[in-house]
Amino acid sequence: MQLILLLSFVSTNLPYMNENRFDNKLSRPGLAFQPLYKQVEEQVTQLIVEQRWKPGEMLPNEFQLASEFGVSQGTVRKALNSLTSSKVLTRRQGIGTFVSEHTGHHGLYRFYPLIGDGKNPELPKAELLSITTETASKKVAEALALKAKDKVIVLIRRRILEDEFCIAETIYLPYKWFKALLDEKDVPHTLYHFYQTNFNLTVHTIRDSIKAELATQNDVDMLNIGLGEPLLEVTRIAQSLNDKPMEYRISRCRSDKYHYLVELN
């Protein structure tokens, strides 16, 4: 009898996977069920996408979020730590939890793997040569998950390290998200931070395919190198926080003094 009473008390209080739980905004029954902490992760990500918290802003503390989502503080913590390990959030003891900014040497560098031989990583400057609008080619449309005749904005840049051209880049952006870019007067060197602050599009993951190529006449003109010299061609698809492709870029990189660096574990 005591056992029964105890059980009924527990189930009203806050049981794990109680039926009441399914009335909660967070929980779903059946096959599509996700653990609560994953649901919290998704909710928080969605709220960032919706700009409830902007990059650099501080989130409420764990207990406030816990009561908002109707879960315990420990579950919120697990979700926040998971988002921290995927670089969406930054946590600082004694301070708070912040939406990561793609700025400085922490967040940005990891997507700039081209290093001068024997040197420390350094962010190159960029010289913007043109901004145009085109109809996406088949390859570009596929990479950006666009329809056949969708428009894209095309940027052509040269990147400069130590007063020397090192990379020639062609960048394709979906017109539907980036059309305001055409009116922009000053497109900065650090595009990913610019995307984040001006278009609310944060680069979350990238996929680089690397090939070796010979310098064409165009490369010679762009990079001031000899015809037929070997170059690294890096083809990149960048995905946003909600896993939609947001940038397609082809970078042709001098390889005589620079190398592409990867660390895996």
Add this chain to the structure above:
Amino acid sequence: MQLILLLSFVSTNLPYMNENRFDNKLSRPGLAFQPLYKQVEEQVTQLIVEQRWKPGEMLPNEFQLASEFGVSQGTVRKALNSLTSSKVLTRRQGIGTFVSEHTGHHGLYRFYPLIGDGKNPELPKAELLSITTETASKKVAEALALKAKDKVIVLIRRRILEDEFCIAETIYLPYKWFKALLDEKDVPHTLYHFYQTNFNLTVHTIRDSIKAELATQNDVDMLNIGLGEPLLEVTRIAQSLNDKPMEYRISRCRSDKYHYLVELN
């Protein structure tokens, strides 16, 4: 035996950061203090290095490990999950926790980023051309953290994908750890699994530097390609579980039909 010794060092049931804790083998006072779960991570890693559990073997369950290390089950769980995310362990619900094996498509692939264009990842076969012993050059000694005149074992291989040579590799291994390799009759295609099972050396992290190069006469002979064609040269340093460099390799890869793939997040 180790278990008994370890248990004898463990002080009684302990509160968090109690003074008694500092008598525990796991805890250290002062500046070098590490959280308990990190200490458990290090201990478990060390025990794997010492072969208390071999690759593929199952560890004791969380409660047994907890009592052995004198911490709570939750702390052990945090340590085991962390080691799982760094690919040292593999956990399967309902089964147990295992030391990761560098085999099959799960553990091995992540270190083979060369993909046929438009194809799915596939492990290449290898043709071993020579095994020799040399004195390490300055560059090799530096990469492998060896003394000036230490010896290294040098393997030269060609790798084959779909009946075609795609990579020419030169591999340098510290003689002190790999000397038994000289007596080996059958060196298999999958070296990292071989290192793990025969030499108790598990590749944990790699660092690849990628450059574009022109095919030399040697490349022409090795890969059956045209002189002056562009190649990817991948220079790799592989580190073991205890972060010591264990392999230095230079791979010259055909780039006409293959590309090197990186995903970052």
Add this chain to the structure above:
DNA sequence: AAGTGGTCTAGACCACGGA
């Protein structure tokens, strides 16, 4: 001193896989 995230513990129940 107050507030934050970080660590640690304890205990409950669930889901999976094998006997």
Add this chain to the structure above:
DNA sequence: CCGTGGTCTAGACCACTTC
């Protein structure tokens, strides 16, 4: 059926930062 890891909660204390 049992044992495993997975999820969730609750509550304690520690360490860092700012005021």
